[in-house]
Amino acid sequence: MSTAHIGKPIRRIDGRAKVTGEAKYAAEYATPDLAHGWVVSSPIARGKITAIDASEALKLPGVIQVFSHENRPKMAWFDSSYRDQIAPPGSPFRPLYDAEVHFNAQPVALVVASSPELARYASTLVRIEYKARTHATELAANLESARTPKEREGIKPPPKARGHADRALAAAPVKVDVEYEVPVEHHNPMETFATTVVRDEDGSFTVYDKTQGVQNVRDYLCNALGFKADEIRVITAFVGGAFGSGLRPQYQVFLAAMAAKELQRSVRVVLTRQQMFSLGHRPTTRQRVALGASADGALRAVIHEATAETSRHEDYSEEVVNWSGLLYRCDDARFEHKVVPLDLPTPCDMRAPGAVWGVFALESAMDELAVALGTDPVELRLRNYAEEDQNDGKPFTSKELRECYRRAAGRFGWARRDPTPRSMRRGSTLIGWGMAGGAWESMQQEAAASARLTVDGRLTVSSATEDIGTGTYTVMTQIAAELLGLPLEDVTFKLGDSALPQAPVEGGSFTVASVGSAIKAACGAVGETLLKLARKVEGAPLGKPTPDEVEFAEGRIRLKADPSRSVAIAEAMRAGGVDVIAQEAAAGPKQDKYSRHAHSAIFAEVEVDEDFGTVRVTRVVTAIAGGRIINPRTARSQVMGGIVWGIGSALHEASVLDHRFGRFMTHNLADYHVPVQADVEEIEVIFVDERDELVNPLGAKGLGEIGVVGVAAAVANAVHHATGRRVRSLPITLDKLL
Structure with a gap:
């Protein structure tokens, strides 16, 4: 493959839109008659709501409704309806579902009013009484309840033990056996979570959400709130940072969509910076790493054990210990990962x-072993x-x-x-x-993309992926332009729309591999069509080459062996009597060996x-x-x-x-x-x-x-x-x- 665009340090295509303010984020979409929701958060970590009095808030002119578990609209019953594409095993959190409080700062009510200021003030007038129960939030104090987590789809369990690690450790002449502690971390992107749900004139809804997966959010709202697939569309053109926090639908999108559907009007919900700490986080983890080595430094034993927190309602787990079995050669190794359910x-x-x-933990222990x-x-x-x-x-x-x-x-x-x-x-x-x-x-994940080439040489490629600040707009444009030999300015990449071809959530460093491979397949299909049309050009300058014998460059199809023999893309399309070539293709992993x-x-x-x-x-x-x-x-x-x-x-x-x-x-x-x-x-x-x-x-x-x-x-x-x-x-x- 030539490298007219791939491998080149191209400036971000979305850069100008971001620095000029043209780029719109989830809380910036204007629409007439927009109502604003303000989330009321629980002050206790575990317990039950015993009474809610919203009467004083509802007396204020401009306050439209106060939603709670007592008056919420109908929502799905089964756990499976709340499971998004990457949910861990267990029972996903259901906002405003019942009186139970599962963690501190849990959303317990939504005040909807004509302005955000009014909604915020009215939230202070909502009186909620609780019966608190004893809670547990400290990992170190609850290690006795540690257990093996249920297997989480997409996450490899700890590797199987190999050899006799404990025996090898005891016999090793040099050893390190130490524990490491790491805290909870929160993502803290610049853009807080926000959703603007716009009720369109035909009664359908457009959801502008901060997310790393528009189709994940769409499916979640359909399953949990009963939206029909053709009456809801999720759009995320720009994301002000997410770093994994937007992989799952967060509760503000549920609340905004619930209110919009029930009130049949447009609603916006924006979380505060403080409420961003009521979402997921990197879990606090305790680890033991034991390394045994011979006098010449050859590893004789590797033991890596980890205990991390999860919530009481879901079994979240990560690949913490697996890296110790991957990075270094050792025939005697043992790994263990457990979780402790907490009220978080x-x-x-x-x-x-x-x-x-x-x-x-592993690389610190290796340094200790080196010493x-x-x-x-x-x-x-x-x-x-x-x-x-x-x-x-x-x-x-x-x-x-x-x-x-x-x-x-x-x-x-x-x-x-x-x-x-x-x-x-x-x-x-x-x-x-x-x-x-x-x-x-x-x-690499399963993904699809479409490619649409017009006779004027303009190419549009599309996939329902995201750009969370990583440069997706730019690199996908480079890939498509490279494959069909077009200038970058003649290629447009569309993303962030649930109506586009299927794509996985953007995360895990797999977007270029997944969506980029789908774009390669879609552009390859366009290229094959172009080659067939080029054979019809009068004089047949290309002859009848196979796809492997031609390349696309500078808006032309040319023979690799003799670049002077070429056909302009526009000429090929006119010869075939077509104004548009449109193809959609999918790609997935094929390297299991x-x-x-x-x-x-x-x-x-x-x-x-x-x-x-x-x-x-x-x-x-x-x-x-x-x-x-x-x-x-x-x-x-x-x-x-x-x-x-x-x-x-x-x-x-x-x-x-x-x-x-x-x-x-x-x-x-x-x-x-x-x-x-x-x-x-x-x-x-x-x-x-x-x-x-x-x-x-x-x-x-x-x-x-x-x-x-x-x-x-x-x-x-x-x-x-x-x-x-x-x-x-x-x-x-x-x-x-x-």
Whole structure:
């Protein structure tokens, strides 16, 4: 395939719309006679509503209705009706379904009024009485209730044990057996969750929602609220960040659609920043990692156990321990993952779910083992390099992790590192250098796309995927333009509309692999039609070539062997007497014989103030083996964003619960700390060339997650190198170093 567009650092196609304000988000769609809903949240974590009095609120002019479990419209009865495409096992939360309270800040009423200000004020007049029951929200205090979770579709259970890990650990001459604790984290995208439901003139509804899956939301609303498929359409043209929090329909879309259907008018519901902490989150997790090694550093035993929280009503689980069976070669290994049901909202996928916490523990333990052995951390990893995926007994489609180590270490200057803790200084400041490796599964899901080419050379490709800020508009345009040899300005990619061809939710780093492969198939079908028409051109300049013998470039179909023999696309269409060629195609995974993963190596430098215990990450170099890079510019942004997230996990982010109330107290951006510009210094991203003809038709592995995996461990290892103090609970705050 030629590379007129693929592999080029094209500027974001949606960039101008975003910086000029042309881009509209879910809460920005104007419509006449719009009503506004305000969510009333529970102040208790577990119990029952005993009384609701909305009379004072309803007396206010402009207050339209106060919905609660007492007067809600009819909704579905069975759990299955509330299960969205990625719901974990269990009973999904049903807003306003009954009097039961399952978690603090649960929505218990919706005030609908003529303005958001009035709805908010009226919500303070709604009197609700509760009978509280004893709640449990602390993982450490409830470990006795830990159990094996039900298998979650799309999530691999822990790998089967191999060999005799406990016996091998006991016999190993060098060993590390330690525990790590990591907190709850919340996604905190810039755009809070919002939904504007517009009642159209024909009585149907258009739902403008903040989501990572428009068709997931549409199906959920149809099943739960009884909408017919032809009377509801979900649109999400732009998303102001989501990072996994928008994979499942959140309760504001249910409430807005419920109110709009019942009142037969347009309704908007926007959540506050505080209410964003009543949604899913990355779960707090406790882990034990035990590594045994021979004197030369060869791993003899790997044991990884994890216990995480879930809600009482759903069995949410992640792939936390699996990475320890994947990244390094070891014939004696054992893995265990359990969950503890708590009175909290169900956790949800957050950028690189499972891997962020699991790889932090594994790569921190590997650093501890390197110290115990007196071995360089890079050399230890190379000594135990995995040539195949021992979890599944499958070869990798490709793996360039060795080259990642080499390139990143060289660029970072790792060879100059003095391994002795506290040995490197810059003036009075301690300097630490740490590193880690990472991996993320390169998944592909079933997806479909359509391609429509007109005789004037304009191509429109469509799929019901999303752009959550990752560059989907841009890279899909590049793929389509490349395949049919058209200028970028003549290609339009449409997304974010539930009426478009089927696409999975956007997450898991699988969008380019899934939707991009479907676009390749659809454009390939258009190309085959064009080739048939080109054969009808007078004089037959192409002859009768097969599809493999031609290429599309500069608006023409030409022979690969002799580019001078070509036919203009418009000429071919006119010769065939057609004005439009439209094709739809689907693509899905076909590589079950292989293990598909992107890999990374991360090297971090920190400065630690010895007097105050403050930590600054001054430099990060990462090398990524992510298959074919469609757009280096957007790819670099993806990875840099992941690194910033990793710095946040290492040093800043933690959602603090007051267990007396079962409420997250750090429920705003003043108290919940995220890295800001002053916290982020030099970041260098290296893409290692990786040709992969097996992973998917495009050879792309996905980059949304791999950038964050391993970063927290690299920073924590650097802190140990700087201070000699090993911090095994995140985030690393100054009190843990003083």
